[in-house]
Amino acid sequence: MEYKLFFISFISLTITDVAWGRRKSASACDQTFVSDIAKNGTFTSPNYGGIYPAGLHCRYEFRGVGRQRVQIIFTDFNLYHPHEDSPEHNFPTWQQFSCEVADRIAAYVTVNGRKEKIDDYCGIIKPKELMSNGATITIDFFSLGSSKGGRGFSAKFAFVENFGITVGEQLITHPCLFRFNSTDNSRNGSFWSPNFPGFYPRSTECHYLFYGRPGEKVRITFDTFDVEGFPPCASNQQSDYVEVSNYMTVDRKMPRYCGNQDGLVLESENQFYRVSFKANDRFDSTGFYATYRFIPVAVPVSVTRRQETPNRGTTIGPHWTLSTLFVCLAAGVLSR
Numbered sequence: 001m002e003y004k005l006f007f008i009s010f011i012s013l014t015i016t017d018v019a020w021g022r023r024k025s026a027s028a029c030d031q032t033f034v035s036d037i038a039k040n041g042t043f044t045s046p047n048y049g050g051i052y053p054a055g056l057h058c059r060y061e062f063r064g065v066g067r068q069r070v071q072i073i074f075t076d077f078n079l080y081h082p083h084e085d086s087p088e089h090n091f092p093t094w095q096q097f098s099c100e101v102a103d104r105i106a107a108y109v110t111v112n113g114r115k116e117k118i119d120d121y122c123g124i125i126k127p128k129e130l131m132s133n134g135a136t137i138t139i140d141f142f143s144l145g146s147s148k149g150g151r152g153f154s155a156k157f158a159f160v161e162n163f164g165i166t167v168g169e170q171l172i173t174h175p176c177l178f179r180f181n182s183t184d185n186s187r188n189g190s191f192w193s194p195n196f197p198g199f200y201p202r203s204t205e206c207h208y209l210f211y212g213r214p215g216e217k218v219r220i221t222f223d224t225f226d227v228e229g230f231p232p233c234a235s236n237q238q239s240d241y242v243e244v245s246n247y248m249t250v251d252r253k254m255p256r257y258c259g260n261q262d263g264l265v266l267e268s269e270n271q272f273y274r275v276s277f278k279a280n281d282r283f284d285s286t287g288f289y290a291t292y293r294f295i296p297v298a299v300p301v302s303v304t305r306r307q308e309t310p311n312r313g314t315t316i317g318p319h320w321t322l323s324t325l326f327v328c329l330a331a332g333v334l335s336r
């Protein structure tokens, strides 16, 4: 599995470098957007509203500053694919949905000082939201010499500092740090990974801090969770991960989470909880969308039961503990 992923990544880097080097000169349809002039706006393929011409190579460059990230949201996407003209059985399967032989868009970001391709997009399926991992992103649009054209694309761009995370209170002591307080009129809400539901940007680390009031803890439910990696989700295995802690510092007792974990529920022990998300510089997934709720720290079980059944309360506590112990032992035996 790891070898396979490594191989795919190697190929994509190679193709990236070739595509990047191929461009000889600027073209009339090139555009540059800098954040000093507009923090947001739209851009389109040439002659949008009509049909774009064949043989184009347009480069759209977005340059922010400082902590800005560029977010690109496609609102319309309709590119010519030769597959449309070919009876399916005459067209090799591998080419049918390959963007290499079609009109396409390629998005590039800079990772550790070098340009890397996020992906190619072609056909008529709108790409997911894109986000740069630094302050710049480059979008190339190619149409084949033999292209019959299409509507092209229309997209919105924005230079953002919040990674598309519009909830909580963003703190400036770290590039991606959000605080959630429990208050009278706000005990629950949602939060998500950078650029959700688009792919999260590479080399990004975000922290979400939950501050309950005395006697409260927080329960987090990950409605969707797709973070690239393999258990135990170690960074030296090239895994992205989510890590939680009851402290501001790392809690080594707590496992890390990666892979597909839809429905995962986690709870703090006490008032404070930290959820951290870390993406390395390779591979992309959509990340997570979660809801949180501040709830009372549970009253110990034996006390609750004693109130409900005053006569038997004193025996239920130990009995419950013993059967739990039994279940744990049984589970331990079975798992061997």
Ligand SMILES: *[C@@H]1O[C@H](CO)[C@@H](O)[C@H](O)[C@H]1NC(C)=O
Binding pocket: 038, 039, 040, 041, 158
């Ligand atoms: C776009 O930027 C302008 C200021 O340049 C701002 O007032 C507006 O809220 C922004 N719109 C969005 C959707 O971010």
Ligand SMILES: *[C@@H]1O[C@H](CO)[C@@H](O)[C@H](O)[C@H]1NC(C)=O
Binding pocket: 168, 169, 181
């Ligand atoms: C959260 O609580 C801290 C400490 O009381 C306070 O400084 C901060 O302004 C609060 N934030 C919000 C959004 O209520």
Ligand SMILES: *[C@@H]1O[C@H](CO)[C@@H](O)[C@H](O)[C@H]1NC(C)=O
Binding pocket: 188, 189, 190, 291
């Ligand atoms: C918060 O809780 C209220 C009441 O249970 C619910 O109506 C609302 O949808 C919740 N909000 C989120 C973001 O989960």
